[in-house]
Amino acid sequence: MKKGLSAIALTCCLMAGNTSAIAATANGVLTVQATVVAACAVGSGTLVFGTIDPALGTSGPANANVNVTCTQGTPFSIGLSDGSNASGTQRRMKGASQSQFLSYELHRDSAGLQRFGDSVTSQRLTGQTGLGATANTIAIYASIAAGQSAPADTYSDTVPITVYY
Secondary structure (H helix, E strand, O other): OHHHHHHHHHHHHHHHHOHHHOOOOOOOOOOOOOOOOOOEEEOOOOOOOOOOOOOOOOOOOEEEEEEEEEOOOOEEEEEEOOOOOOEOOEEEEEEOOOOOEEEEEEEOOOOOOOEOOOOOHHHOEEEEEOEOOEOEEEEEEEEOOOOOOOOOOOEEOOOOEEEEO
């Protein structure tokens, strides 16, 4: 009996000591990739002049901000169309209850010296760079020239915004 137990113990010891025959390994590599593309999104805004006398125009520029979110480091420029009611390149708001118009202008600067347009590239706001998850806040300034005749009404226009990137 001692011989039988010794043989079993010897077999167990040999099996326990020879673990390389039981546990083998192989190695590989997982490659992880992603492609980041240049992309931009533009929000909408509302520019409100408030109550005005068209004969006097606006005493200072009204302004609104539009947010543009682009992939970090993406260069972009912005153009504003002449609006839904334009006559040539003259922007006009249309009366809600009458077919009357009130002319206005949009600017890239608060002094009102640089037209904010899109019909020619030089009127676009250029030199912008995307910040990634943080939006670029773009200021739009507006004015209504004095000397206009328009009946009492609520006037509005829609101006498409285009982001070039």
